[in-house]
Amino acid sequence: MILSDKTILRMLDEKTLVINPLNSEQVQPASVDIRLGDSFSVVEDSPSGIITLENEINYKTIHADSYLILPGQFVLATTMEYFELPCNLTAFVEGRSSLGRMGLFIQNAGWVDPGFKGEITLELYNANRFAIELKSGRRVGQLVFAEMDDYALKPYNGKYQRQTGATGSKVFLDSDR
Template identity: 60%
Template sequence: MILSDKTIIELLNNGELQIDPIDQEQIQPASVDIRLGNHFLKLDENKIEAMTMTDEIKYISFECNEVIIPPNSFLLATTKEYIKLPKNLTAFVEGRSSIGRMGLFIQNAGWVDPGFEGEITLELFNANRLPIKLEAGRRICQLVFASMDQEASNPYSGKYQGQRSSTGSRIFLDIDK
């Protein structure tokens, strides 16, 4: 079940759901607007011939309050907010329609597991033929919360738990059989 603004406020007030910092204006009828942070990662194309799932990917890390994403370019960004989900709540990350209409696609694999805590790394892609300028602190995406039928028996505790900035792919740490 998707949570309403009333339930979101209730969970924030009793501490079950934590979003820091948060302003009342961010709470929408069935979501919470999330703002762009000021930490970014871009692929270090000079250090990589081809990306693989078994080798660590090299990134260039930088902080700024304004960033320009060139046409047809990819950038990792972080949220301003630190999120902490309880064991019985999951969240979907959705790009804001107004941002999508500019040609900016926002992803994060679309899903935040119960028990996750940290800043959310956003995958930004400029599908436009013009550069897009973004400002830290501006609303860029939404979190839509859904309650689960019961608490997760194994809440999230993976390789991105507790992240405090944009975090590059850690797929090389996966142990696939």
């Protein structure tokens, strides 16, 4: 079941759901607006010109109030908000349609597991032929919360737990290599 604004506000008040910082205008009828943070990461050049799933990828991280994403460029960004989800709540990340219509795609995995704590890393791609200026604090999407039928037996405790800033891929840590 997707949570209503009334339920979201109650859970925030009870502190069973944590979103910080949050202002009241961000709470929508069935979602919470997420804003762009000030951390941006891009993949550094690889000497071989190849990145693999087995090796750690090097990123250059920039902390700034704005970032110019070039045409065809891929950049990791972060939400301004830090989240703590209870073990019976999951969330879907949806990019803003208005940004998609500009050619800015939020190519994220789109899923937040129950028990997750941290900022959400956003995967941005500029499909436009023009550069797009991104500004920290601007709304870039929504988080839609869904209540599970029961508490998770194994809440999220993975490699991205408590992440802050634009966090690069940690696929090289996967056990199924």
